[in-house]
Amino acid sequence: MIEIEVEDGAWSAALPEVEAVVTRAATAALGTIEGDIVVLLTDDEAVREINARFRDRDRPTNVLSFPAAESAFPHLGDLTLAYGVCAREAVEQGKTLSDHLSHLTVHGVLHLLGRDHEDDAEAEEMEAEERSILASLGVADPYTADEHSLDA
Secondary structure, eight states, X not given: OEEEEEOSHHHXXXXXXXXHHHHHHHHHHHTTOOOEEEEEEEOHHHHHHHHHHHHSOOSOOSEEEEEOOGGGTTEEEEEEEEHHHHHHHHHHTTOOHHHHHHHHHHHXXXXXXXXXXXXXXXXXXXXXXXXXXXXXXXXXXXXXXXXXXXXX
């Protein structure tokens, strides 16, 4: 189950089908893996507070991923996305908000599944997986424009 909480109405105002976009991307990233994910669509200030509290980074970012402990199964974890950061990035990168949100959701879900990008080899592998999943959704390669600001 993918549970979506839209805390910042700017998400729905800018993208009326926001819940469908997130559900579709998360489902594609999960593939055949079963489990529950909670996605919080909020504002920059809320993400800044969460980022400062849990990651000692006192700034907003696009997406944060919090994998659940194995003992919490079937809960796989939580994603939190900041509207302002995501909307600005989409404009700066010449992408639709829907495509950018799809990418960030896929990226975050892959983190919940244990993928990472701490070194170049991991980054290449994770980006290839993202490209494949996004292509299946009809979303263009997000890395053609240099988009390496993902914090998840």
